[in-house]
Amino acid sequence: MKLPDKSTSMAEAVSRIPDGAVILVGGFGMPGTPFSLIHEIVRQGQKNLTLIKNDANETGMGVDHLVTSGQVKRLITSHIGLNANVIAKMNAGEIEVEFCAQGILAERIRAGGAGLGAILTDVGLGTELAEGKQQVEMDGQSYLVERAIRADVALIRADLGDLFGNLAYVATARNFNPAMAMAADLVIAEAETLLPLGGLPPDEAQTTGAFVDCVVALPKIKKEYGVVRR
Amino acid sequence: MSDGNMIDARTRMVRRAAREITAGTVVNLGIGLPTKVLDYLPADLPVCLHTENGMTGIGPTLPYDRADRNLIDAGGAYVSPVAGSTYFDSVASFALVRSGRLDLTMLGAIELGQKARRVVVMTTHTDRKGNPKLLSRCTLPLTARGCVARIFTDMAVVGVTGDGFPLVERAEGVTLPELQEATGAPLHMPAGDVPVF
Numbered sequence: 157m158k159l160p161d162k163s164t165s166m167a168e169a170v171s172r173i174p175d176g177a178v179i180l181v182g183g184f185g186m187p188g189t190p191f192s193l194i195h196e197i198v199r200q201g202q203k204n205l206t207l208i209k210n211d212a213n214e215t216g217m218g219v220d221h222l223v224t225s226g227q228v229k230r231l232i233t234s235h236i237g238l239n240a241n242v243i244a245k246m247n248a249g250e251i252e253v254e255f256c257a258q259g260i261l262a263e264r265i266r267a268g269g270a271g272l273g274a275i276l277t278d279v280g281l282g283t284e285l286a287e288g289k290q291q292v293e294m295d296g297q298s299y300l301v302e303r304a305i306r307a308d309v310a311l312i313r314a315d316l317g318d319l320f321g322n323l324a325y326v327a328t329a330r331n332f333n334p335a336m337a338m339a340a341d342l343v344i345a346e347a348e349t350l351l352p353l354g355g356l357p358p359d360e361a362q363t364t365g366a367f368v369d370c371v372v373a374l375p376k377i378k379k380e381y382g383v384v385r386r
Numbered sequence: 387m388s389d390g391n392m393i394d395a396r397t398r399m400v401r402r403a404a405r406e407i408t409a410g411t412v413v414n415l416g417i418g419l420p421t422k423v424l425d426y427l428p429a430d431l432p433v434c435l436h437t438e439n440g441m442t443g444i445g446p447t448l449p450y451d452r453a454d455r456n457l458i459d460a461g462g463a464y465v466s467p468v469a470g471s472t473y474f475d476s477v478a479s480f481a482l483v484r485s486g487r488l489d490l491t492m493l494g495a496i497e498l499g500q501k502a503r504r505v506v507v508m509t510t511h512t513d514r515k516g517n518p519k520l521l522s523r524c525t526l527p528l529t530a531r532g533c534v535a536r537i538f539t540d541m542a543v544v545g546v547t548g549d550g551f552p553l554v555e556r557a558e559g560v561t562l563p564e565l566q567e568a569t570g571a572p573l574h575m576p577a578g579d580v581p582v583f
Binding site: 315333335 | 437438439440441450453454455456457458459460462464473474475476477479480483484
């Protein structure tokens with residue numbers, strides 16, 4: 157038995173993303189952000205995108221390129237405080253921003269990946285975060301209903317990948333990547349090092365390639381992946 | 387206050403807040419002032435520091451030339467591991483937070499509330515224009531209600547009740563009238579002398 161080869165060129169993988177797609181993007185700050193896939197979307201020019209990402213990176217980095225190029229209609233995120241460009245565009249009404257508490261964002265994505273419709277939580281009860289959300293009582297306790305998130309596309313960044321799309325992450329570059337890799341119909345992963353089948357020991361793969369549709373090898377690592385000197 | 391005194395007051399606040407962290411606990415240090423507490427913890431204190439981007443066992447911050455590009459804390463500082471550190475994803479990280487495994491979380495004021503057993507806040511006592519930040523009622527939108535046990539500022543340590551702030555300690559050189567003047571709600575005086583930090 158041999159596992160299928162899902163290695164795909166960068167251009168081919170990204171060309172499967174349609175205009176108007178809802179896209180999960182891995183990363184917390186710079187680590188774990190799929191910079192190369194993001195640049196390819198800028199090059200191909202898909203429009204009216206909805207991005208779901210923990211944060212908006214920083215001005216001139218990561219998803220900011222897509223915001224600057226005008227390809228993003230809506231951003232669902234936990235904070236944008238490090239990106240003055242996105243704050244300005246939100247205030248000018250050029251981009252819609254929906255905020256979601258970070259832990260709830262992670263759990264909504266996990267639920268979407270796990271085939272669930274929603275989660276129940278007491279986080280945000282009695283605050284502005286509860287507005288417009290259904291509330292249920294269970295065992296004498298109130299909960300907010302937070303919808304699961306499932307997207308058209310997930311853009312994942314891994315340190316190691318094999319040809320089947322099994323993935324391994326390093327350090328704090330893991331963050332939202334494993335949950336997002338389970339929560340989209342088209343999962344594209346960029347791997348810093350792409351290994352042959354068997355190159356990634358079964359115990360070390362953190363995402364099974366069964367969730368992954370395309371794995372893209374990076375020819376070279378851009379400067380953007382490096383240490384940011386602020 | 388001159389700028390020089392302000393730096394001293396800030397250092398004093400951070401040093402005082404560091405004393406709030408006790409042996410054997412799991413602690414989340416929020417973005418901003420709280421992360422500075424790391425520099426004032428005794429090296430031999432057994433404590434597990436958590437950062438929500440997916441790490442327990444945070445070690446010292448590294449200079450850029452020695453930094454690991456894949457290893458930051460939630461504030462973006464390049465940190466290092468210690469013996470026994472682990473990494474995990476955002477789902478596990480917030481499972482730890484919501485299931486009550488954090489003994490203490492130390493927040494900067496404009497942040498999300500968390501579900502630690504004890505939540506404390508570090509903030510300057512007044513904003514840049516000198517207006518009080520400790521108010522009878524918050525004016526910015528709340529994201530969590532009634533969760534804070536104690537507030538550490540550059541002027542005082544206070545508790546939190548529904549009708550004001552019980553004064554616990556005052557910073558060296560700050561008088562009680564100055565303190566009330568800088569606070570936007572009644573300060574409740576303790577019986578006896580107010581300890582100084």
